[in-house]
Amino acid sequence: MYQRYDAVIVGAGGAGLMAALNLAGHGHVAVISKLYPIRSHTGAAQGGIGAALGNLEEDHWEWHMFDTVKGGDYLADQDAVEILCREAVETVYELEHWGLPFSRTPDGKIAQRPFGGHTREYGKAPVRRSCYAADRTGHMILQTLYQQGIKNQVHFYNEFHLLDLLIEQGRCAGVVALCLATGEIYTFHAKAVILATGGCGRIYRVTSNALALTGDGMAVALRRAIPLEDMEFFQFHPTGIYKLGILLSEAARGEGGILRNRDGERFMQRYAPTLLDLAPRDMVSRAIYREVQQGRGIDGKNYVHLDVRHLGSEVLDQKLPDITDFVRTYLGIDPLHEPVPVQPTAHYAMGGLPTDLEGRVVIDEKNTPLPGLYAAGEVACVSVHGANRLGTNSLVDILVFGRRAGRHAGKYIEENDWVPLPPSPDRPAQDLVNQVLSGNGNERAAAIRDTLQDEMMDKAGVFREAKGLEAMQQKLRELRQRYRQVKVEDRGRKYNTELLEVIELGGMIEISDALVAGALARQESRGAHSREDFPKRDDPGWLKHTLAYQTPKGIELKFKPVTITKFEPKERKY
Amino acid sequence: MKVTLKIRRFNPEKDEKPWWGEYEVEAEPTERLLDALNHVKWYVDGTLTYRRSCAHGVCGSDAMLINGRNALACKVLLKSVGNKVTVEPMRGLRVIKDLLVDLEPFFEKYKQVKPYLITHSLTPEKERMQSPKEREVFDDTTRCILCAACTTSCPSFWANPEYVGPAAIVNAHRFIFDSRDEGREERLEILNSSDGVWRCRTIFNRVDACPSGINVTRAIGEVKKALLFRKV
Numbered sequence: 124m125y126q127r128y129d130a131v132i133v134g135a136g137g138a139g140l141m142a143a144l145n146l147a148g149h150g151h152v153a154v155i156s157k158l159y160p161i162r163s164h165t166g167a168a169q170g171g172i173g174a175a176l177g178n179l180e181e182d183h184w185e186w187h188m189f190d191t192v193k194g195g196d197y198l199a200d201q202d203a204v205e206i207l208c209r210e211a212v213e214t215v216y217e218l219e220h221w222g223l224p225f226s227r228t229p230d231g232k233i234a235q236r237p238f239g240g241h242t243r244e245y246g247k248a249p250v251r252r253s254c255y256a257a258d259r260t261g262h263m264i265l266q267t268l269y270q271q272g273i274k275n276q277v278h279f280y281n282e283f284h285l286l287d288l289l290i291e292q293g294r295c296a297g298v299v300a301l302c303l304a305t306g307e308i309y310t311f312h313a314k315a316v317i318l319a320t321g322g323c324g325r326i327y328r329v330t331s332n333a334l335a336l337t338g339d340g341m342a343v344a345l346r347r348a349i350p351l352e353d354m355e356f357f358q359f360h361p362t363g364i365y366k367l368g369i370l371l372s373e374a375a376r377g378e379g380g381i382l383r384n385r386d387g388e389r390f391m392q393r394y395a396p397t398l399l400d401l402a403p404r405d406m407v408s409r410a411i412y413r414e415v416q417q418g419r420g421i422d423g424k425n426y427v428h429l430d431v432r433h434l435g436s437e438v439l440d441q442k443l444p445d446i447t448d449f450v451r452t453y454l455g456i457d458p459l460h461e462p463v464p465v466q467p468t469a470h471y472a473m474g475g476l477p478t479d480l481e482g483r484v485v486i487d488e489k490n491t492p493l494p495g496l497y498a499a500g501e502v503a504c505v506s507v508h509g510a511n512r513l514g515t516n517s518l519v520d521i522l523v524f525g526r527r528a529g530r531h532a533g534k535y536i537e538e539n540d541w542v543p544l545p546p547s548p549d550r551p552a553q554d555l556v557n558q559v560l561s562g563n564g565n566e567r568a569a570a571i572r573d574t575l576q577d578e579m580m581d582k583a584g585v586f587r588e589a590k591g592l593e594a595m596q597q598k599l600r601e602l603r604q605r606y607r608q609v610k611v612e613d614r615g616r617k618y619n620t621e622l623l624e625v626i627e628l629g630g631m632i633e634i635s636d637a638l639v640a641g642a643l644a645r646q647e648s649r650g651a652h653s654r655e656d657f658p659k660r661d662d663p664g665w666l667k668h669t670l671a672y673q674t675p676k677g678i679e680l681k682f683k684p685v686t687i688t689k690f691e692p693k694e695r696k697y
Numbered sequence: 698m699k700v701t702l703k704i705r706r707f708n709p710e711k712d713e714k715p716w717w718g719e720y721e722v723e724a725e726p727t728e729r730l731l732d733a734l735n736h737v738k739w740y741v742d743g744t745l746t747y748r749r750s751c752a753h754g755v756c757g758s759d760a761m762l763i764n765g766r767n768a769l770a771c772k773v774l775l776k777s778v779g780n781k782v783t784v785e786p787m788r789g790l791r792v793i794k795d796l797l798v799d800l801e802p803f804f805e806k807y808k809q810v811k812p813y814l815i816t817h818s819l820t821p822e823k824e825r826m827q828s829p830k831e832r833e834v835f836d837d838t839t840r841c842i843l844c845a846a847c848t849t850s851c852p853s854f855w856a857n858p859e860y861v862g863p864a865a866i867v868n869a870h871r872f873i874f875d876s877r878d879e880g881r882e883e884r885l886e887i888l889n890s891s892d893g894v895w896r897c898r899t900i901f902n903r904v905d906a907c908p909s910g911i912n913v914t915r916a917i918g919e920v921k922k923a924l925l926f927r928k929v
Contacts, residue, residue, distance in 0.1 A: 159800065161843050162756040219824040222814025222877065224832060224839050231826035262755060263839065270813035333751040369753045449753060452772060455727070569739030612743035615710045618794045621743040
């Protein structure tokens, strides 16, 4: 099946929808998404979107910028962070104008609350910067953007899975995707493609991420010789529901929740005396691991308590209703009366396809763009989050850079023509599908995936060291072998979700390889990347981005300098 | 605990008519029904087909008929269903494969009610003002995740597929009662049509069908009231 569009957007979460809205009216545009747009994982974001509106107290985008740079352990590109924090303000107003039902202050303005790592006057004390709609901010953002998509008659291809990216003559020429309903393979010939496929949290056992978050855009890019930047930085959110990994928003601590160990001690006092429980996520997650290692987990096990009992029923019901409901549903306990068992949960990939400030994908250490290809949201690495993302900044990122990618692509499609396609552009995708459907080995994809997730959690999680990472590389080689022996039971064409899961798994193994290669190479500890064998940050050696390329010989790394404009690197203390 | 899943299966590429598959699963009582379905798909029968994504009740993918009631498989814990659980696709929409139904008609109805903020007046530079009290009026209906559980448990919808259905009315309510919206009249007019809100016979099936806990009956009642008392 052949389709031709000016631009195709892959993914219909916040970044994809924002790009689509900014492309609307600029040409013939399609959005393809493996889920119905309203099912995208943007909808699971809870606590808020950061913007220095100053509705409740003085605030400035420069303070937001400083916090973001420091939170990212000085690895973020500061020109990009400046754009993020400046444009956050107008973005929040735009959402409100589109109807987003924010919670309100008594005088009717958008309500704001404190969040991890967000401070006033360059680190003095927490500031109320997170604009929220109860603890369903992501749900409201996704709904509002989808509503605008309907109003603007955006053309959606629902339940289409990305299989391949077409690159011809050094330019992007479109994508190939599988229509789940029919099993047909579609070639979308396009002048511009915007990848907005989200993250890859499902490479870990305990994760807050949806089952759909398998890094499809990242995997397809790797296979087309496009690098992934800074993949070794993966954020573990400190408060996932024990064993399940379901997210309990930082808003719980923003509203006054406290983390306690088995002795009932507020242990963050020892790790971050100023910001306490509102220290950035990487620090809080490490603190929890340390408490557990030193025998102070609850009942000696690998979890601690999140205590929100003192907040009272009004705060829980009005400001944290969803997470209160999650705790009641999945743990069968009432957070008003009992502390909640939590453990760090794999949450967010700081790394992804390298892009410039316009969302254009760049392919080398000199920031050379690949014409026609854009990326935005978690699949991309601008880099605004550096080594560790601050809470609320992912929602800012998807909207600010989704919009910039959409706008730039809008100009690009006016000024450029389609790149001609070769005779069978969908051949590699057809081969991939046929190979999976005709596989005759004796491996179950689920068993391979279980091993991958357990091993990644163990060896490439919150703490890493050379020995474990090398063992993980060996494990990944084994998993690649086993993957070739996968057999599917469903050999049909229509809604073959087993086929889909096997294709996803192939990509997850490749992404893990890129992540582990970066983690092994980076002999320092910075942000979310903590090496037991290299516990200190090493600016002379490692104040640089990694670019991971997949080659026939394995993952090869290149390095790219960090852009520093306003804030020179300093020791990171809270 | 041991749980027997009795699942209504149908693959149009192979089956002439639906059949019941039975699968025994060993699981923790605190696990979700979705975990049990995943176990069957991943380790017993890879052909089992259903939608799922977030696995904690916010994306709305896995609504299905569980022991005769619509619910999200990821919000139902095994301890609440007993040792045998019957799982079927939602009613009133065409079954495509196993538990997966055709959602296109459902989303078409949603679109009919103009589910987006309509304004004609000038947009301010900053935010529009809205008091916490004004915000509270439509809070309940902002929570809809479009899972289709309410619409597909509504006998009026089964009887008349042209009826817009509870979910579309809930989403119209979300805007009709938003103090910032200026599209109230056009939306009410749509709901006043023959396939609009008056098709609702207040049978209350969907009161307990909403996995998000929205009071659907109250929302429909408020829309009916708005129609009755509006200026003509």
